[in-house]
Amino acid sequence: MCGIVGYVGSGETVKILCRGLKGLEYRGYDSAGIALSERKGINVVKAVGKLENLEQKLSGQDFSTAGAGIGHIRWATHGGATLKNAHPHVSEDGRTVLVHNGIIENYKELKQNLQNKGYHFVSETDTEVVVQQIEEELKEAASPTEAVLKTMNKLRGAFALAVMNTDFPGKIVVAKRNAPLIIGQGKNGNMAASDLPAMAGEVERVIYLDDDELAEISEDEIKIVNAAGQVVSKTFKPFNLAPEMLSKRGFAHFMLKEINEQPGIVRRMLQKYLSEKGVQLSGLNLSWEDIRNLTKIEVAACGTSLHAATAGKYLIEDLAGITVEVEPASEYIYRKHPESRNVLVIGVSQSGETADTITAVRQAKERGAHVLAVTNREDSSIVRYADSVIGLEAGIEVSVAATKSYTAQLAVFYLLALYLAQERQALDEDCLRQTEQALQAVPSQMEEILANAAVVRRCAEKYQDARDFIYVARGVNIATAMEGALKLKEISYINASGYPAGELKHGPIALLDEKMPVLSILMPGSQNYDKLLSNSQEAKARQARMIAVTSSADRQLENLFDDIIRVPQVPELLSPLTANIPLQLLAYYMAEKLGRDVDKPRNLAKSVTVE
């Protein structure tokens, strides 16, 4: 949801900024722009669309005198994806430039005040008021840093800002509130960025700014102050994200690479948390007594993370016998939650920066609930509000569509469910050990599925003409159906819905005809297997194109389904880990066949930092 970067140093400023923006591309691609502090003054270059359009504009030009610069990648909120709305924005006197991630909530009133003073605005953005306000403050302030500080104290909302001023060459001022901002120190210069991948290979140490802090960055100094202007001292942490970690490693897309990483991730997580003695969840700071006293678990999450939580509800209720409520974070935060004693609130977020999920955990913490954050980024904002943190250990996920983080979130829910069951003695020892053993076998079974990807690719070829898709399941795989449908629609732009199969006849069945594919996730041994078969028969009777994902060897299925994707047999409760992989591959191959931009689907951003 927009990303910013800044660099001051003796390196090649334009290259470093563009590499930085590449590392932030997952945050948006409506426009990109940079501002450079050159000998002749500040030079702004911007382009609508993806970063490559900006790179084309920059190519062949001489920027050798640029010793500092700021850059921006945009996901449009206020104003369309146009050149005039692209960042960096420039103050009316042309002396100050600024890039911004976030939303300024009081921009209308600030704009009115500035307009009354004679300022003119050229964009439709909320951001432009910030750069004009800095210009206004500079009339009195002793330095651009003081002007940014005064401006910051007038802003409401979320922001990470980077600012340059012509009277302040070789310096960048950055500030933040409710949006991430990291400062990096390297051999050839210093940087600031919305996220670590922007600084890979360039810096060796990092610090995280806290809310309402501001930093003045030059080549050899980083000075941090708080909202009162007092100097703050912080300790740098080593940083060594190698640029290769962000490479596709021979795969055509990051999404395919990340799908293929899943068995390794689950194996690593099981090695870390599961032993002969059972599950040890070091990140969960609840005593045995707290766990015994838990009356309810509430989970708030968005998108794919919400689907992982939906599966988690089945797992925890089934294995540990604790009631679990799962809700989109965007709804959870606008509802009363009368109970907080003995309630565990879980915020699930790959990025740890999703605004709604962060609000949900912040509110829960204020109510006195114990908050567990499940995140792939243990350096992210969600962690600040958490009493306990369990990391996903999935490594940086570059593709905008979440795949490996979903599987890692599922793995956390299995481990959590088993741990709670063990501590509450909700399952007998044999049953616990059997489930744990079955779980240990899953990574190899996932590898088997990936080795048979060609079956799914052929299926994608056959169904690429479909304009709509329905995924159905019962029980724990309702989450798989919803996640499969989300994956398909977000990267191939085919309309897809995931339903509990029993709901089909309560409305969606009206959509069925010979053009509509219906994909059933059928796990033999489940109590609903026969019921789901009947629901599939009902769809077949309406001439739907029938696909099954199943571990059943039942030859009867061949009469019912046009295409069958087989996965290894696992206990039903574990099948979300296996059944999901063909659905990820189906979405991937369909999108690829349709020529979509798989890793950067239109209109999306990986980190949704606005409500």
Ligand code: F6R
């Ligand atoms: C889908 C996807 C989104 C995210 C959602 C929540 O592929 O990536 O639906 O799952 O925006 O993001 P996190 O998990 O970062 O809170």
